[in-house]
Amino acid sequence: MTSPLEQKKIKIAGPSIVTANRTWDGIVVYRTAAKGWSADLSEAAIVRNSDEAKALLAESTADDVGAVGAYIAPVQVGEDGKILPGNLREQIRRTGVTIGSQAQV
Amino acid sequence: MYAYDEIDRTLVNERVSEFRDQVKRRLSGELTEDEFKILRLQNGVYLQLHAYMFRVAIPYGTLSSEQLRRLAHIARRYDRGYGHFTTRQNIQFNWIKLAELPDALADLAEVGIHAMQTSGNNMRNVTSDQWAGVAPGEIEDPRIWSELLRQHTTLHPEFSFLPRKFKIAITASDHDRAAIKIHDIGLRLVKNEKGETGFEVLVGGGLGRTPFIAKTIKHFVHGRDILSYVEAILRVYNQYGRRDNIYKARIKILVHELGIEKFSREVEEEWQHIRNSSLQIDDGVIEDIRSRFSYPAYEKLPHMPDELRQAAADSDFEAWRKNSVFPHKVQGYSIVTISLKPTGGPPGDATAEQMDALADLAEKYSFGEIRVGHEQNLALPHVAKRDLPALWKALDKLGLATPNVNLITDIIACPGLDYCSLANARSIPIAQELTRRFANHELANLIGRLHINISGCINACGHHHVGHIGILGVEKNGEEVYQITIGGRADENAALGSLIGPGVKFDEVADVIEDVVEAYLALRERPEELFIDTVKRLGVEPFKERVYATR
């Protein structure tokens, strides 16, 4: 899981979303099509090519009061339209740590 | 314990109101994240995978019961009921809300705790031996000097915007529990022929992408000259250090590139300019600091009290005593290490309940004092031997009496991909699985002293390079892969480990470690030969052969 924090060139290989942490409390959020943030991955706006990704990221980064550290992350979109995290890092961000009960949400 | 003076209290309180204002301006949008980031980092606030992380300093690893209770309160009130003790005498909270951070800082300030020097490119929390002031044979309490350096460097303009973060550790014992050889500057208290106190000075140690073991640049610097000498090192670093390249900015790279001889010459030259300046410490300053450290009023107690003799019949107690209780400089007392490495638990975590209960136990049995060590364990530094059986019973109830100190399950692990935004792979679940595999204490004792250190990326927060067995998580084609090294160590004979072969997958790590251990048990000459000594004697090859023969 190479850290996506230093995304230089924006090139996406499949469906992607923009994710960040909400400014006031730090929780994981996703950029929505309505130009807001949601804690629910199913509400994330999906982009499918680099230009769309660039535009979504630019628009998300501009909302610096809403959330911080925005970056593009891969997702998988099922046939039923269900959105799933595209890698282990995003999986952990969505469902929490994998270390047992203590720190669970 | 150390009592802060008025200057410190004012400083800490001013910091809180300043930060409160900064957070307010951030939340209102007056400050952008870019502007705010450096400010939050100066107050120990990082952004992690799930939330903000808050790193709080425990200067030279010394805490009072009152302070530990306050940390428990932070965990409970502002976080999820637990905290994580790190390898640099700090504690981290993983789920703190930015909007509540000023309140948390204010609560901490009331008991003299702060988060200064826990992040950013400044002089970090000066660390020391967790047994400082109580270890037998110590030259003197190294915390006096840690405190001197803390006072001198906190908010010092020349040290606040360094090319990169800068870490100092101090020890005063022959056996180095402070890992000074992997610090930017390592200081070892020594006496010269005249019986004067001074320091052997080491520089250029560090882990991360390019690990180096620190080298001695001067065998004796008189105590009164230590500030000017450290400042001379920092000036040479400030002058030549690579600000252009984050990977080359640490002093270890500079020392390596200039060579230790040239580097020492430069320092020596700089030092001659400033040596007789106001940086020279007069005895009064040291005496003043010394007087602020209070030591318990120890009683005259027998070496072998009846309570201890009677408890020896209980084999569980004996197993714990032999493992976790260490000699104290005062007869009748012991140092007790408290393992934060329960079977199946995340290394270094303590719940708010455990912290509260431990604070009570420290009050009852250790003059209200607790220590934090770089191995991510705690210690009670002044326990009367007659109290050991009662203390053990209480610790056991809290899940804090796992008799595995310095054994294979006493694992150092960084937060890894479960928390850390820089991670390539998970560390904690690997540690948890290993503690289950080696949960049998007889087996662990048969294996003997063996340190496993795990990092989730090359930054090496989990000290993998200097683990007897080191495990480094990397990423390969989207999968977690782990590289395993053996032969590293972090003590006075510090060394970097060597790779034993190709990386292995997440699910295979514990099997491979079992194979390494089996190889060791077969290869060691006698039971007393420690893992690290067998590796030193035989090199990596025989281990490699056994581990990879069937893979």
Ligand code: HEM
């Ligand atoms: C979770 C947030 C953390 C972040 C973002 C972080 C970041 C880093 C980075 C970037 C480095 C490499 C520094 C360099 O080579 O210049 C590093 C090294 C290190 N960190 Fe962390 N770290 C984190 C947590 C921890 C924890 C939990 C510990 C203690 C368990 C720790 C202790 C250390 C130590 C001891 C080193 C290596 C020694 C050195 O070369 O300075 N860090 N960290």
Ligand code: SF4
């Ligand atoms: S070693 Fe890497 S993964 Fe582990 S805490 Fe440090 S930066 Fe994070």
